Structures are given as structure tokens and as C-alpha cells.
Amino acid sequence: MNVILLGSPGAGKGTIGQMIAEEEQIPLFSTGDLLRKEVADNTDIGIKAKSFMDKGDYVPDNIVVDIIRNRIVGLKGFILDGFPRTVAQVNSLESARIKIDVVLNFVVSTSVIVDRLATRLTCRNCAAIYNIKNVPPKKPGICDRCGGELYQRDDQTPEAIRERVRVYERETKPLVDYYRKAGLLRDIDANPSDPDVIYKEALELIRLS
Ligand code: AMP
Secondary structure (H helix, E strand, O other), X not given: OEEEEEEXXXXXXXXXXXXXXXXXXXXXXXXXXXXXXXXXXXXXXXXXXXXXXXXXXXXXXXXXXXXXHHHHOOOOOEEEEOOOOOHHHHHHHHHOOXXXXXXXXXXXXXXXXXXXXXXXXXXXXXXXEEEOOOEOOOOOOEOOOOOOEEEOOHHHOHHHHHHHHHHHHHHHHHHHHHHHHOOOEEEEEOOOXXXXXXXXXXXXXXXXX
């Protein structure tokens, strides 16, 4: 089963993606996590990507396509979180004959997005996602899964959040129409604060596809 998770920043794609990946034993690929790793390792790609990411802008298509495409070509089953985000990235999947079975579209209101991102914490080591209010770690500041340090991402300032939502509306919303026309899109109400509610709906939609 090859799955794409679509939706604005803060819609919960990463959290739900991790839950589905564990349940279904399918690898999850987040281009945001892969790029943050390149930045942390100070690679050439990371140095190029950082300035775009800090502002909340998209990293150029060629860089993103290069880091993801070879990882998924030939795989039987994967979940993509945060890719594709532009029409050019959709085309890169098609030209590599990578077939998609279902696209889950996380629909969420702007006030929920802002609130969620302002209270989100991410593990520096394994990229697990927490939320101070809804999904707190057992020990403050420490990842339940790996014991890593939890931190707030640089692109979670109010200005960067607003810019990320604007860029999403402009660049990625057209993908919703594209995949709807292709008959692959399934809408999910991503407003509930309890991730289990969204997870159950997502799992059911994937199993029905
Ligand atoms: P995310 O963790 O998915 O919110 O991604 C964080 C940041 O990484 C985004 O704001 C972009 O700067 C960059 N990024 C992640 N995935 C992509 C992509 N598919 N295309 C372009 N930029 C991306």
C-alpha cells in the first residue's frame, strides 16, 4: 500500500503517519525530517535547504526529489509525509513510475493549526512528535521512545507558521484537486485534539482502499 499524507503544516500528518507506520509495519518517509537531518549534519544539501526552511518557504524541487525518490523506488509499501508538495514533485513520482494507492487529505482549521504548532515538541534524535497539551511526553523534555531531547523547531515562530500556511495554500492545495480528480483522495477531519480519533479514521480509509 503506497500512501500520501496531504494537509497543511500542523494538520497532524506526522503524528498519524507514525502511528499508521507502526501498526501496518510500513516505512514512513518525511521529507521535513530528512531535510532537518541534512541540516543537523551540515551537509551541502542541508546548508542549501536551511535558509528556505527557516523562513517557512519550500526547498527547491530538485533537492527534495533527490533525497526522496531513490529511497522509495521499488519499495512495496510506504507512507509519504510532506511529499509531494508541488506539481513538479507529483510529476517526479509519475516519471519514476511510482504508483500511489491512496491520498489522505487532512482537513483542519487555521486556529487549530496555529495552536497545535505553538505547543508542538519534536525529538532531536528520532523525530517523534509530541504536544505539550494533547500528547505530552511521560518525562518533560525527554522522548518516550528513545530518551532523546525534545525541542521546538525553528520554523514554529508565529511568522514562520503563517508563511508555511500561505505557501501550502499556494503550492500544495492544487494537489488536492489533482488527486481528487484521479479518484485517490480521501478527506479526513483533522480538527479533533485526540490523535486516536484521527488515527482510527485514517486506518479505516487505508484498509478500505
Ligand atoms: P515539514 O516537517 O513537513 O513541515 O517540513 C518542514 C520544512 O521542510 C518545510 O517548511 C519546507 O521548508 C521543507 N520541506 C519539507 N518537505 C518539502 C517538500 N516536499 N518540498 C519542499 N520543501 C519541503
